[in-house]
Amino acid sequence: xxxxxxxxxxxxxxxxxxxxxxxxxxxxxxxxxxxxxxxxxxxxxxxxxxxxxxxxxxxxxxxxxxxxxxxxxxxxxxxxxxxxxxxxxxxxxxxxxxxxxxxxxxxxxxxxxx
Amino acid sequence: xxxxxxxxxxxxxxxxxxxxxxxxxxxxxxxxxxxxxxxxxxxxxxxxxxxxxxxxxxxxxxxxxxxxxxxxxxxxxxxxxxxxxxxxxxxxxxxxxxxxxxxxxxxxxxxxxxxxxx
Numbered sequence: 001x002x003x004x005x006x007x008x009x010x011x012x013x014x015x016x017x018x019x020x021x022x023x024x025x026x027x028x029x030x031x032x033x034x035x036x037x038x039x040x041x042x043x044x045x046x047x048x049x050x051x052x053x054x055x056x057x058x059x060x061x062x063x064x065x066x067x068x069x070x071x072x073x074x075x076x077x078x079x080x081x082x083x084x085x086x087x088x089x090x091x092x093x094x095x096x097x098x099x100x101x102x103x104x105x106x107x108x109x110x111x112x113x114x
Numbered sequence: 115x116x117x118x119x120x121x122x123x124x125x126x127x128x129x130x131x132x133x134x135x136x137x138x139x140x141x142x143x144x145x146x147x148x149x150x151x152x153x154x155x156x157x158x159x160x161x162x163x164x165x166x167x168x169x170x171x172x173x174x175x176x177x178x179x180x181x182x183x184x185x186x187x188x189x190x191x192x193x194x195x196x197x198x199x200x201x202x203x204x205x206x207x208x209x210x211x212x213x214x215x216x217x218x219x220x221x222x223x224x225x226x227x228x229x230x231x232x
Contacts, residue, residue: 004157031218042224043158043204048217056217091158099146099208099218100165105158 002026004106006092012112013082021077021109023092032075033093033103034067036060043091049075082113117141118207120223127195128231135190135226137179137205144210147188148220149179152202161203164188175199200230 005024013019025032034046047057049067064086066078075094079086092106117140127133139145146165150158162173169181179190188205206220 033219035220035222043206043222045219045221048219050216050218056219058219093158095218099213100163102148102160102163103220104160105150107157 002104004092004094004104006090006106006109008109009107010110010112012114015084015113016081019079019082019111021079021090021092021111023075023077023106024073025075025092025094026104027073028096029094029104030097031055031095031099032067032069033095034077035091035093035105036088037091037108038085038088046077046090079111082111084113087111087113118205118221118223120203120205120226122226123224124227124229126229126231129197130194131230133190133192133195133199133228135203135205135228137188137190137223139186139188139207139221141209146208146210146213147179147181148206149173149177149188149190150204150206150222152204152225154201158204161190195228195230197230197232200228202227 007022032049035043037043045058047061048055064080068076089108089110091108093103095103119138121136148163149161151161161177162171164171164181172178177192181188202225204225205223
């Protein structure tokens with residue numbers, strides 16, 4: 001069964017540093033997403049990406065965040081200057097045009113900002 | 115604002131007990147509904163989904179859910195839980211009207227942690 005792959009699985013960074021989280025979505029999917037889950041809290045939507053541009057974003061996704069699809073396979077989330085409150089599990093997901101087939105999530109990257 | 119409520123935050127059951135986890139959403143119109151499971155240290159996996167048709171949906175691992183439109187609910191059930199069902203369960207919703215405009219973001223509930231004791 002196709003999988004969404006995320007790297008790294010765990011990243012520790014110092015406050016103020018830039019981090020890039022990487023994802024390889026399912027190859028024939030058209031929509032790509034980033035969600036995050038702060039420890040003990042619910043999964044929150046950050047951004048969706050379609051046709052090489054952001055199609056939707058939440059209030060959380062401010063100027064500190066950016067997404068990119070640098071080539072035909074990778075989808076990245078960049079946090080420019082990390083804050084302590086950015087510590088969370090970040091999930092990448094992808095879906096086909098017709099979401100009746102569901103959304104497929106990756107295993108997540110646990111980001112710890114110290 | 116869209117809201118998805120999961121009132122049971124932590125449920126503890128013995129093996130073979132029956133399970134029902136509540137999920138309610140707060141807006142009208144046609145919705146698409148999902149239940150995801152997150153086993154410890156793993157990613158979100160789709161258990162089942164409802165788009166249309168029979169409101170009783172059967173998913174993987176013996177789970178089912180019933181969509182009751184009048185109650186804005188999509189409760190998850192399993193007749194007999196196993197220790198391996200210990201996980202966190204998330205309900206998620208998206209409005210069809212949003213999907214029709216190209217939006218795809220799911221709104222998740224806060225999750226229910228299920229602990230099954232052997």
